[in-house]
Amino acid sequence: MDTVVDALRAVLPPLAVATDAETLARHSHDDAEWAPYGLPAAVVFASRVDDVVATVRIAAERGVPVVPRGAGTGLSGGANATSGCLVLSLERMTRIVEVDAAERYAVVEAGVLNDDLRRHVAGHGLWYPPDPASQAISTIGGNVATNAGGICCVKYGVTRDYVLGMTVVLADGSIAKLGRTTAKGVTGYDLTGLLVGSEGTLAIIVDVTVRLLPLGGRQERAVVGYFRTLTDAGAAVAAVTRAGIVPSALELIDRTCLHAVAQWQGWDLPEEANALLLAKVDEPGERGEELAAALAGLFRDAGGDRVERAADPAEIDRLFAARRLAYPALERLGPVLTEDVCVPRRAVPEMLARIEAVAAEAGVVIANIAHAGDGNLHPLIIAPEGDDEAKARAKVAFDRIVDACRSLGGTVTGEHGVGLLKLPGAAAELSPVVRGLHRAVKHALDPAGILNPGKAFPDGESDALDPR
Amino acid sequence: MDTVVDALRAVLPPLAVATDAETLARHSHDDAEWAPYGLPAAVVFASRVDDVVATVRIAAERGVPVVPRGAGTGLSGGANATSGCLVLSLERMTRIVEVDAAERYAVVEAGVLNDDLRRHVAGHGLWYPPDPASQAISTIGGNVATNAGGICCVKYGVTRDYVLGMTVVLADGSIAKLGRTTAKGVTGYDLTGLLVGSEGTLAIIVDVTVRLLPLGGRQERAVVGYFRTLTDAGAAVAAVTRAGIVPSALELIDRTCLHAVAQWQGWDLPEEANALLLAKVDEPGERGEELAAALAGLFRDAGGDRVERAADPAEIDRLFAARRLAYPALERLGPVLTEDVCVPRRAVPEMLARIEAVAAEAGVVIANIAHAGDGNLHPLIIAPEGDDEAKARAKVAFDRIVDACRSLGGTVTGEHGVGLLKLPGAAAELSPVVRGLHRAVKHALDPAGILNPGKAFPDGESDALDPR
Structure with missing residues (x-):
């Protein structure tokens, strides 16, 4: 029998199938530090739906796993190769198929x-809100497969809230069009919603119909302030919620992060600056002014120092510079293992305090960026390059942070997905019955288990509803 | 062997199991005119989760279908009994378990x-937006099971957008807690989303965690205007979209409906009033004034007559009276078969014209209420009480409206659900592959097919992914 690579080459366009060492290496994992991965048998670069169908059919015939992949910017190992699998890259499927300005939707290929x-949609007076930090380099297919979040979620929701429909290739190579283009619709199960965040384990997303908002009618204003304690910053966040204000961004940067940026950039920080809160509102006119003034007042009342406001885009950028520079400032210190826990908003100060304790115990540097308005924290665990002991301690810290999050009523992943890194956390979070439901759904859509096996949910033992 | 009723009585509280003719009759169908139904073996009134578990276990042991039900206000036959089934009413599960104002969610029982x-949540300064017309009499469990819409969807989305999690009883009687209480979370598949709109066919929803918004910060203003032609009204709706305005209501009432209300109430309509558009915006202050003025201008530019604005709640109520009185005005003329098609917004005038043609051809009265801003139309087909021939013609009209909607790129149900009435329409809308996916998911969660069998999707033949 010919090899799976021969079979692919026989039906796919030339240059669609790569097996050279460099391409295999580059496509064998995503951006999750330290998640395990194997070497794929080949990387297939699909340019059209038919390429995806052909690849899945060949894989299904031979029982070879298929690991779908966008730009590989994931932070949980969801796109990591298993040994001998086919990595199926959608990054060449880059067509914007349709923009309907009257109905406010667009159909775009996964890549x-x-x-x-x-x-593109801004040219039609429209706005696609979901704004993961990777927005310049990540694909819509990957955003949808992981249900990516971002900064504006606190007001505008996550990727899921903007997906009306999609075309997928199923585990047997058949094509299914899911969802709708109308504003509403309840015909049948919400399979579109089921596929969002399923990390390529149920079907392969080849195009997506996204809902859009009008571009106009918003006007950004920023409010930032330094705080002496995490508790003060937490009190400011709680006061914003209590006041019924829904900001379009509400971010927190902790001391470690702040000092890394300040040191790099030569900034002068206020004394005892232990947290920076960065907020935006986007209501236009007088109302926006009112809300920005209210936020600034709440920040000051909670003990905020150097509270500043800006309405000019360049000034807003200046005030948000610390947020933008935080990640690169930390990457200068070594490889960053990114956490993604989400706790109740009110538990943010307590969670940050526990993370500080974990860092001290484990002897690692942990800096924090948090979507404070959502309770979604990104502890960034840093271990110097090549220091294997530090790496081992970082892994311990990672697990302890997950435990702390669970004990505060949180969820182990707010927006990055389970992938591989959060499998143990998900096993703790999901009951045996719920894990059984996951297995049943997975088995229903991918009976042979060839689509991104081992990702997205802990496939452990369970008594409930197990079809096997 | 004892009967299923004996078995239920042995384990459930007294008064939980009813078999008297009146109770059976009253709980054998929902509000869908003319959808078929059978006589249940019993109606079980659950007061707690354990009652649901006990009922499902007994039903599962004996292979007796369970038809879950809230208040029975559905309009598609989704809660209609099959002969010999157990109707499981959740209407006695009326506890509001928890309201968390800081995190903005509430946990409530299905009934x-x-x-x-x-x-209740207004007392905590919070707002639950989804507002189906049945809101005074329908249950949250039913709203979630059908993914109910309403008037404010055009700005605030549908029930799905407010469901964070739920507790469900599965087909084997086990209990699963799905979802989360945190603002974000992507641990595992979105089974919560899958359950929303599944019409009791995958599991029985016993409680729901709903996301809430701040109650304050909104201020309603209404704008209404009469139009000489549907095309003019349609042009006004399109102009609103083009202007990037997202109103919090955008309703249309057609001539038949308008004249029924005017005749009943003794109103004086403008000459050639063939449509009434009713809009609301809810931005506070100056911005709301601006938007209301802009809407009024767009209505006038499109040929609107007697365009009026109101900012006072009593005045808003007066302007919206026609919307409120439309359904009761039509019910005076005979039983109303309610359609629920959803088309692209721009196709609303064309769809209304086609409905007019269908009415003329079939010789029935059809009046229209439309969520024009969503493209979601409710043609109300009226056949005088006891007129079987008219009833037959009404059914023909119903099917033709579904066909017309499909040919305009629409979906057969915007917010009422498939139930029984929309099974043929759903069969036309969903491809064989997608129907196969539905069967696979149904089989995964309810292998014996005891949960509300025959509802929600057309369980016809299909080649794809069929586990049976």
């Missing part, structure tokens, strides 16, 4: 970059 | 009325 979609 | 939830 379109988030920013390219954003720019 | 809580939409308005009761709304009133």
Whole structure:
């Protein structure tokens, strides 16, 4: 029998199938530090739906796993190769198929970059809100497969809230069109919603119909302030919620992060600056002014120092510079293992305090960026390059943070997905009955288990509803 | 062997199991005119989760279908009994378990009325947006099972957008807690989302965690205007979209409906009033004034007559009276078969014209209420009481409206659900592959097919992914 690579080459366009060492290496994992991965048998670059169908059919015939992949910017190992699998890259499927300005939707292929979609629909007076930090380099297919979040979620929701429909290739190679283009619709089960966040384990997303908002009618204003304690910053966040204000961004940067940026950039920080809160509102006119003034007042009342406001885009950028520079400032210190726990908003100060304790115990540096308005924290665990002991301690810290999050009523992943890194956390979070439901759904859509096996949910033992 | 009723009585509280003719009759169908139904073996009134578990276990052991039910206000036959089934009513499960104002969510049992939830959370300064017309009498469980819409969807989305999690009883009687209480979370598949709109065919919803918004910060203003032609009204709706305005209501009432109300109430209509558009915006202050003025201008530019604005709640009520009185005005003319098609917004005038043609051809009266801003139309087909020939013609009209909607790129149900009435329409809308996916998911969660069999999707033949 010919090899799976021969079979692929026989039906796919030339240059669609790569097996050279460099390509295999580059496509064998995503951006999750330290998640395990194997070497794929080949990387297939699909340019059209038929390429995906052909690849899945060949894989299904031979029982070879298929690991679908966008730009590989994931932070949980969801796109990591298993040994001998086919990595199926959608990054060449970059067509913007349709923009309907009257109905406010767009149909785009999976490989379109988030920013390219954003720019394109802006030309039609429309706005695609979901804004993961990777927006310049991540694909819509990957955003949908992981239900990516971002900064504006606190007001505008996550990727799921903007997906009306999609075309998928199923585990047997058949094509299913799911969802709708109308504003509402309840015909049958919400399979579109089921596929969002399923990390390529149920079907392969080849195009997506996204809902859009009008571009106009918003006007950004920023409010930032330093705080002496995490508790003060937490009190400011709680006061914003209590006041019924829904900001379009509400971010927190902790001391470690702040000092890394300040040191790099030569900034002068206020004394005892232990947290920075960065907020935006986007209501236009007088109302926006009112809300920005109210936020600034709440920040000051909670003990905020150097509270500043800006309405000019360049000034807003300046005030948000610390947020933008935080990640690169930390990457200068070594490889960063990114956590993604989400706790009740009120538990953010307590969670940050526990993370501080974990860092001290484990002897690692942990800096925090948090979507404070959502309770979604990104502890960034840093271990110097090549220091294997530090790496081992970082892994311990990672697990302890997950435990602390669970004990505060949180969820182990707010927006990055389970992938591989969060499998143990998900096993703790999901009951045996719920894990059984996951297995039943997975088995229903992918009976042979060839689609991204081992990702997205802990496939452990369970008594409930197990079809096997 | 004892009967299923004996078995239920042995384990459930006294008064939980009813078999008297009146109770059986009253609980054998929902509000869908003319959808078929059978006589249940018993109606079980659950007061707690354990009652649901006990009922499902007994039903599962004996292979007796269970038809779950809230208040029975559905309009598609989704809660209609099959002969010999157990109707499982959740209407006695009316506890509001928890309201968390800081995190903005509430946990409520399935039988809580939409308005009761709304009133209760208002006491905490919070708002539950989904507002189906039945809100005074329908339950949250039913709203979630059908993914109910309403008037404010055009800005605030549908029930799905407010469901964070739920507790369900599965087909084997086990209990699963799905979802989360945190603002974000992507641990595992979105089974919560899958259950929303599944019409009791995958599991029985016993409680729901709903996301809430701040109650304050909104200020309603209404704008209404009469139009000489549907095309003019349609042009006004399109102009609103083009202007990037997202109103919090955008309703249309057609001539038949308008004249029924005017005749009943003794109103004087403008000459050639063939449509009434009713809009609301809810931005506070100056911005709301601006938007209301802009809407009024767009209505006038499109040929609107007697365009009026109101900012006072009593005045808003007066302007919206025609919307409120439309359904009762039509019910005076005979039983109303309610359609629920959803087309692209721009196709609303064309769809209304086609409905007019269908009415003329079939010789029945059809009046229209439309959520014009969503493209979701409710043609109300009226056949005089006891006129079987008219009833037959009404059914023909129903099917033709579904066909017309499909040919305009629409979906056969915007917010009422498939139930029984929309099974043929859903069969036309969903491809064989997608129907196969539905069967696979249904089989995964309810292998014996005891949960509300025959509802929600057309369980016809299909080649794809069929586990049977």
